[in-house]
Amino acid sequence: MVNIASSQVPGNFMKVDMRMYEPGCTFDGVFAILSLFQLSPGEIYSMCCRFSGWLKPDGYLVIGVTPSTDLPPGEYIYDSTWDCTRQMGKPWMNSYTDELFFSEERWKEILRSVGFEIESDSRYSFTPKGLEFNHAEIHYLQLARKVESQPLLGPYPRPTKAELPRMSRA
Template identity: 30%
Template sequence: MIPAIDPNVDYKALVRQAYNACAETYDASRKTEPGIEMQALLDRLSDGDAVLDVGCGAGVPIAKSLAARYRVTGVDISPEMIRQAQQNVPNGDFMCGDIMTATFPPSSFDAVVAFYSIFHLPRAEHPDLFRRVQRWLKPGGYLLCTLSHYSEEGYTEDDFFGETMYWSNYSLREYAEILNEAGFMLLETNSTGSGYEETSEEVSEDHPLVLAQKH
């Protein structure tokens, strides 16, 4: 783990480059079917609802699973990931870009999901991201996202599928405050694995999984 807080470094470009380079390997690793961690959200949605997948990657397994019942829009910073998502989930709508510059009309979505993606944004942007998501959600809409237990301003590791990757996050306690200030009510806090396990029961890492509702 190497500290990564240099204001002159474009860490988003590093994330884009890393995912472009490891897209096929990463896609092959993310075959775990969504388990009970998704059920709390699915129980609250209706067929045909609109769902935004933030950091959708190659669309597997989250967007693909959701697209069987819902209208799915996916956004990812990696062009190669988006290319694969379009192949893996032909009935989804995918766009490449920085979620912080994406534009959607207010009340566009019934739910927003973000698995293993928010921590690739500099954490100074996280409060604004949640405010943007809150605007995009319909009244009473839901956010389901993986966060972090610990506070790290920014760091890189050079062994992410052979590439250097960047992470930045607040602690779970801080996220609870940020979400509340952004207009969300916390409904459930559970945990999930890394997403690389063969099944949802084989957890090698522990990521907080938060379900929140727009006030």
């Protein structure tokens, strides 16, 4: 994907684990398109906080997901603790994955809880090519603007070692 993108669009591209990525600057926009399914609910919340930290004030986040409310018939596990749906052993790119899905409303709640305002959302139907695909996937896109400088549930600002309280010895 990085090679394709860099051959078609001028700019700097890199392949990194988004859970560990620490940019050296802030951005006007962050795109997370179909990249959060295989994270745990806690990691998804954390990533939304991290996305906020990567953005300039009034920066935009675009998230693209499949909502739990539009999954095709199949075997799913509902997790009431996180209000999400899990699918174990989903066929994907000649492999099997465990995936997690939130509803459209839950995605809005998550983004609002970490300092974003939802500016727009849309959904579209996509059917992959190939005889093995017999149903359309619903893709849900949200455009959210960063309105809080420090998300309430986020890990920001992170304390530095110098800021940590010192323990006194008796």
